[in-house]
Amino acid sequence: MHRFLRLSILLVSLFAASSYAADATQAVKMTEDSLGPLVEQPIEFPHFRHAGDVNKEHPEKGGMQINCMYCHTFARRSAVAGIPPLQKCIGCHQSIESVRETPRIKKLFEYWEGSKDGKIAAKSPIPWKKVHDLPDFVRFNHERHIKRFVFQQNRPVQEACGYCHGDVKTMTVARRSKTLSMGFCVDCHKKDHLVSAEGGTAIGNQAYWYGFKKPVVNASMPLTAKGPNDCWQCHK
Amino acid sequence: MIDSSFDRRDFLKVLGWGGAAVALSGCGNTSVEDGKETVVSYVEATDFMIPSIGVYYNSTCAQCDAGCSINGRVREGRVLKLEGNPASAINRGKLCGLGQAGVQHHYNPDRVREPLLRNGEKGETITWEKAYALIAEKLQGVSGEEIAFLTGAMSGHTKVLLENYLASFGCKNHFAYEAIAPGVVRAANKKAYGVAMPRYNINKAKLVLSFGADFLGNWVSPVHFSQQYGQFRKGVNGQRGVLVQVESKMTLTGANADRWLVVRPGTEGILALGLINALGAASGDVAAEVKDYDKARVSKDTGVSVEQIDKLVALLKSHTPSLVLAGSAAEGYAHGSQNAAAINLLNQVLGNVGKTVVGAASVPFPQMAPILGNTAALASVSDALDAGKYKVMFSCGVNPVFSAPTAMKFKEHFAKVGFKVAFAHYLDETALQADLVLPLDSALEDWGTSVPEYMAGDDAQINIQQPLMERLHANTRGFGDILLALLKQRNPESYKNYPDYYAYLRGAVLQNKNALGGEGADDDEFWNASLSNGILKLAGPVAGLSGGVSAGGLSLPNAPVADAQYPLHLIPSVNANLRDGRNANQPWLQESPDPLTTIVWDSWVEIHPKKAAELGIVEGDIVEVAGKNGSIKAQAYLFPGIHPDAISVPLGRGHDAMGRYAKGFGVNPFHILDAIFDKETGELAMHETRVKVSKTGQRVIVVKDEGAAGGKQMGKKIAVRTSTDKVDLSKEV
Known part of the structure; x- marks a missing residue:
């Protein structure tokens, strides 16, 4: 008798504790349009100016069509895309005199040279806030996706990155525009993707499909494959 | 709690339901930190620095004095994992559990982070400039004989610098003390x-x-x-x-x-x-x-x-x-x-x-050869301290207040020194007695070289220690850097070309490039290759062994007679993890079970089941082990692998300082050892102490990994149940 009493008390308290824990951590509020939160960054970085399309009429308003991977250089080499080193920003901006005195660039150089009030030491990293985050139990590998879509299939970089990151080239500070939930990932992994494209890298008779089933080769149909569908691919 | 009717199956059931409850209610992205967490980028990155990709550096393990070479994985500027360096003849790519725990020495939350000057019972934070000035001031007008430097086993360029520093005073009082060396x-x-x-x-x-x-x-x-x-x-x-x-x-x-x-x-x-x-x-x-x-x-x-x-x-x-x-x-x-x-x-x-x-190979630079010592050295220091010979004393890498027997009265004698400087990673028992504590870089942040005492390979080797990552704390310093700064006080001309210890080390190695196998090589190339290897190998002379067979002067005493008052021998045992206790503040070592008893986080008294039955002791009884020089209380563990006339207490635990993971766990048998010394060498006779054991009446449940011998084992009779007093290991082959 006592045993069951004790069991049920333990069960109830565990349930209560876990619900409480879940409540406490859901502090990030979604905005009305179900985008990610508006994140205030130390410097309002204009993605549109760097990666946006060229505006022929008003070149000062348009972008420079810089490849995403010019700055986010780790994306094709590593599981994480990484934030570019400060050195990279300075590398270009020390020779772009025209914007040197604008407020954002002045702020940028404070992190490199140190601020006058001494609050920022020279060569300190910019404390960017994370915009795209996944739960700790999900492992997403940038390298695999970039290799698959950009290098094997020759898709445009902005398209490949945009699958998950949205149209960053129109944003100033990046904002999460996809839900990045498990359903979002699975939706895409369920689709038949082309495994070769014009100009795509030859990939031999292996490793271009990720499931356990080899795709059926039918000369009249384009060769397609699905993304991996195993739990352990992401939940390692 | 253990006696309750709440058995393992029920517990697992509850755990299962509990887990399901967590999963159901926690379906939101509970660990997502969009817009909250800061993501820190590199300021300047070299090509090989890629987030989430590890880089490996070779260095030398400092957890004990064997001198194994280590290979550390560094990711995003943090050292994560240590393994053995295959190039070393000593460990050939392997590393023991003690070595693996080296990261916990580095990341230990109880490290000393600022120079501390004694102000009454408290330590006051001071700057390094002030600390150096204070040392110079205290050494003013003190003769070489009035200075002593106590270290652990020491070798390599650090030893050379230290000897040079002491020589600048004409001081010959460098003592090396290892608590449990052979x-x-x-x-x-x-x-x-x-x-x-x-x-x-x-x-x-x-x-x-x-x-x-x-x-x-x-x-x-x-x-x-x-x-x-x-x-x-x-x-x-x-x-x-x-x-x-x-x-x-x-x-x-x-x-x-x-x-x-x-x-x-x-x-x-x-x-x-x-x-x-x-x-x-x-x-x-x-x-x-x-x-x-x-x-x-x-x-x-x-x-x-x-x-x-x-x-x-x-x-x-x-x-x-x-x-x-x-x-x-x-x-x-x-x-x-x-x-x-x-x-x-x-x-x-x-x-x-x-x-x-x-014969073993040896390094052809005698000034770099290890200086070794044992308790005989400590005893002579202690006697000299008692006589008031030293006005200024330095200690580095040793903790004699913890590891010297109370009967030696080291702590009291140490207190007689006018100015005591401790180079320390943690506020251990000895550092707490000091007047000035200088915080050291961890072994994974510091530069150095060392020559292992036991040369395992055909070639002699000099081990290189190099930082695996940047300093965790801004105000710690390497021992070599401190010595160099002190030497510059004495002798600014000779050392003006060396801005730091790294420069000195590089200069010293390149100066002997030819002897170190780098003949004709470019300086930078040779230095980088050496760092990359982590080891300098050199064909040293192999000392031949003298072959004479002689029993000259051998005279063994008869078997010891029984002592009526203290009938049992106390064997202070050395555990593979904790050894002399210098690493007791690394929780991995505290919680990895002792290989023989599987006990964790506490001390125990090993006692033969027959003797225990005689004294009415069962496992978990808190017993008092009393000798001529004090007593300790710990849980009893019945162990057939011990002589019935002996008991054993492991060394290493029982700190009353050294941070949260060491302080207050277990007892320290060092303190109750009798001050009996080997007649020839003067080393402390660690096994000579006689004790008696008595029950205190308290009993605890011994926290250990092993189950009962021949116990339930999931209902399968895997092992036959034998009561421990029936086991006679000496008969088993």
Whole structure:
């Protein structure tokens, strides 16, 4: 008798504790349009100016069509895309005199040279806030996706990155525009993707499909494959 | 709680439901930190620095003095994991658990982070400039004889700098103190073979007879010996090596032995001489020396049966070459030197010298060779302190207030010094007594070189220590850097070209480039290659061993007589993880179970089941172990692998300082050791203490990994249940 009493008390308290824990951590509020939160960054970085399309009429308003991977250089080499080193920003901006005195660039150089009030030491990293985050139990590998879509299939970089990151080239500070939930990932992994494209890298008779089933080769149909569908691919 | 009706199955059920509850209610992205967490980028990155991709650096392990080379994985500027460096002849790519825990030394939350100056009972944070100025001021007008420097075993360029610093005062008082080093065996080896530390070829022996040398656990260079042991077990010419361990308390090596012989504590030498006599292979003065040690007498003195002696002699005759080792259990007595000499004599009589005991390579720079020392050095420091000889004393890498027996009164004598400086990673017992504490870089942040005492390879090697990552705390300094700064106070002209210790080290290595195998190489290339290897190898001279067989001056006392008041021998055992206690604040080591008892986070008293039954003690009883110099209280653990007239308490625990993971866990048997010294070498006779054991009436549940022998085991009878008092390990082969 006592045993069951004790069991049920333990069960109830565990349930209560876990619900409480879940409540406490859901502090990030979604905005009305179900985008990610508006994140205030130390410097309002204009993605549109760097990666946006060229505006022929008003070149000062348009972008420079810089490849995403010019700055986010780790994306094709590593599981994480990484934030570019400060050195990279300075590398270009020390020779772009025209914007040197604008407020954002002045702020940028404070992190490199140190601020006058001494609050920022020279060569300190910019404390960017994370915009795209996944739960700790999900492992997403940038390298695999970039290799698959950009290098094997020759898709445009902005398209490949945009699958998950949205149209960053129109944003100033990046904002999460996809839900990045498990359903979002699975939706895409369920689709038949082309495994070769014009100009795509030859990939031999292996490793271009990720499931356990080899795709059926039918000369009249384009060769397609699905993304991996195993739990352990992401939940390692 | 343990007695409650709430059994394991119910608990698992609840856990399962609980887990489901968490999963159901926690379906939101509970660990997502969009817009909250800061993501820090590199300021300047080199090409090989890619987030989430590890980079590997070679360095040297500083957890013990064996000098294994390590290979550390560094990711995003943080060292994450240590493994062995395959290029080292000592550990050849492997690393022990103690070495693995090195990251916990580095990331330890209780590290000293600022220079501290004593202000009453408290330490006041001061700047390094002030600390250096203070040292200079205190050394003003103090003569060389009034300064002492106490360190652990030390070698390499740090030792060179330290000697130079002391020489600038004309000071010769550099003492090296290692709490549990084989000091007596070194001296006995020097006599028998001409060198303190020869190379032991365990892998070439067909029989290893070890007198208490725990070479798989903690003795001299355990990672190296463990690998040799693997080869030894696979066998020379297909013949599997046989290991016989003779000791009074089972060690890890004893647990692996084919035959484990329990001897009356302190009679190891008698058994060795008895074996020489029974072998009948000796002649001349050796034969004369051992003729009194007939089997009947030896058996009576040591407690080893005649039958076992006969078996052992037959094994020694049929298995050549063999190897006989003298370990800490044999040397820890007032006649320890004699024990070790008798054991070495057995090696000589068996003709093992030159086969399994051979000369070791040495580094041709004597100024870099390790300075070693043991408790004899500490005793002389303690006496000199008592006489008030020193006005300023430095200590680095040692903790004598913890590891010296209370009977030596080190703490009281230390207090007599006018100005005490401790170089420390943590506020340990000794640092707490100091007037000035200087915080050191961790072993994974510092530069250095070291020369291992036990040279395992055919070539001599100098180990390089290099930082695996940036300093965690801005105000710690490397020991070499501090020494250089102090030397600049004394001698600014000679050291003005070296802005830091790194520059000095690089200069010193490149100066001897030719001798270090870099003849004709470009400076930068050679230096970078050396750092990348982590080791400098050099063909050093191999000292030959002297071959004479002589029993000169050997005189063993008779077997010890029983002490009515203190009937039991106290064996302070050395555990492979905690050793002398300098790493006790690394929680991995505290919680990894002792290999033999599986006890964690606490001390225990090993007692033979027969003796326990006699005293009415059961497992978990809190017993008081009282000797002439104090007492300790700890939980009893019934252990058949110990002589019934002995009890054993592990060393390393029982700190009353050194941070949250060390302070207050277990008891410290160092403190109750009697101040009895080996008659020849003056080293502390660690096993000489006699104690009595009494129950206090309290009882606890021993926290350990093992289940009851032959217990439930999921309903399957895997092991047969044998009560521990029926087990006689000495009969098992």
